Amino acid sequence: MGMTEERGEKAEEGLERILGNSILLTKLDAIIDWGRKYSFFLYPFVTACCGMEFMSLAGPRYDLDRFGSALPRFSPRQADLLMVVGTISHKQAPILVKIYNQMTEPKWVFSFGVCTTSGGFYDNYATVLGIDTLIPVDVYVPGCPPRPEMVIDGLLLLQKKVMREKWSDWPRGPAPVTKK
Amino acid sequence: MELSITLKKLKERFHNSIIDIHSFRGDDTAIVKKEDILRITKFLRDDEELLYNFMMDLTAVDYLGREPRFEVVYHLYSLKYNKRVRIKAPVPEQDCTIDSIISIWIAADWFEREAYDLYGIIFKGHPNLKRILLYEGFKGYPLRKDYPVRKRQPLIGPEN
Numbered sequence: 001m002g003m004t005e006e007r008g009e010k011a012e013e014g015l016e017r018i019l020g021n022s023i024l025l026t027k028l029d030a031i032i033d034w035g036r037k038y039s040f041f042l043y044p045f046v047t048a049c050c051g052m053e054f055m056s057l058a059g060p061r062y063d064l065d066r067f068g069s070a071l072p073r074f075s076p077r078q079a080d081l082l083m084v085v086g087t088i089s090h091k092q093a094p095i096l097v098k099i100y101n102q103m104t105e106p107k108w109v110f111s112f113g114v115c116t117t118s119g120g121f122y123d124n125y126a127t128v129l130g131i132d133t134l135i136p137v138d139v140y141v142p143g144c145p146p147r148p149e150m151v152i153d154g155l156l157l158l159q160k161k162v163m164r165e166k167w168s169d170w171p172r173g174p175a176p177v178t179k180k
Numbered sequence: 181m182e183l184s185i186t187l188k189k190l191k192e193r194f195h196n197s198i199i200d201i202h203s204f205r206g207d208d209t210a211i212v213k214k215e216d217i218l219r220i221t222k223f224l225r226d227d228e229e230l231l232y233n234f235m236m237d238l239t240a241v242d243y244l245g246r247e248p249r250f251e252v253v254y255h256l257y258s259l260k261y262n263k264r265v266r267i268k269a270p271v272p273e274q275d276c277t278i279d280s281i282i283s284i285w286i287a288a289d290w291f292e293r294e295a296y297d298l299y300g301i302i303f304k305g306h307p308n309l310k311r312i313l314l315y316e317g318f319k320g321y322p323l324r325k326d327y328p329v330r331k332r333q334p335l336i337g338p339e340n
Contacts, residue, residue, distance in 0.1 A: 090315070090332070090333065090334045090335055091313075091314065091315045091335070093334060093335055093336050093337055094335050094336045097336055097337075124322075124329075125322040125327070125331060125332060125333070126314075126322070128334070128337065133337045133338050134336065134337045177336050177337045177338075178336075179336060
């Protein structure tokens with residue numbers, strides 16, 4: 001800051017005395033991020049066989065509720081975590097982008113399974129080779145299907161990421177591929 | 181080897197329509213002329229000793245380089261007699277049409293649309309012959325062997 005020790009001490013008597021270390025915004029970020037990481041409202045975009053694994057994950061045995069993301073919202077307007085579970089075909093791609101665009105901000109995207117992540121073993125006329133060609137993705141979990149433990153690990157990684165995030169880090173507005 | 185009753189009846193009744201028959205390991209198969217597909221399937225469904233009342237599957241095959249190029253394949257099942265038969269009808273590329281069998285089995289509706297969607301075979305008399313799996317605006321027929329294997333037609337996003 002270029003301040004001498006002396007002048008810094010003086011400043012604490014002024015504004016910083018009232019506002020703490022003048023880092024009110026950072027602290028607000030931190031507490032909001034901390035709250036957010038335990039309250040994902042997920043939208044399950046389930047298109048294929050990975051959905052069965054997602055059901056077991058959301059059920060009592062693996063219990064996604066423990067991590068604060070137990071309440072699937074079936075409207076994108078009420079969701080902030082897009083769970084893309086299963087193969088995305090070119091026919092579905094515009095629907096996925098539309099759902100993403102309709103979600104509230106800030107929003108995160110979870111790529112569940114290898115087909116969602118990279119197209120998996122599909123490399124043909126019908127399949128999108130990874131949803132990151134369409135929308136920004138936060139966590140990739142491979143596997144065909146992934147074990148529930150892997151998904152929980154991915155969710156914990158996402159929580160860590162959310163904890164570190166600043167408001168300026170969030171992608172804003174519609175996905176770049178959106179047609180006007 | 182003695183012919184099964186299905187193949188025997190077909191051979192007697194549609195002598196001029198049958199191109200070939202065989203029964204490999206008990207799987208009755210008849211290769212028939214496409215012009216007579218309606219008459220043959222109707223007979224198979226209605227004959228008292230056959231009663232193939234269940235159309236299990238309808239699909240197509242592309243034998244690129246062979247003439248005629250395509251084959252439409254029907255798998256039929258008789259619930260009453262517990263018998264199965266496979267009917268194949270070769271379809272040339274120049275005249276890529278065959279009669280729709282919706283009037284025989286209504287279940288053929290979506291199967292024929294699928295074969296049209298992926299192979300481009302026209303089913304004459306189908307009331308709603310349009311793409312069923314792929315999207316509007318898709319060009320070509322992707323299960324044809326000469327469809328470029330790397331060709332992509334995305335609706336949104338990059339061509340990858």
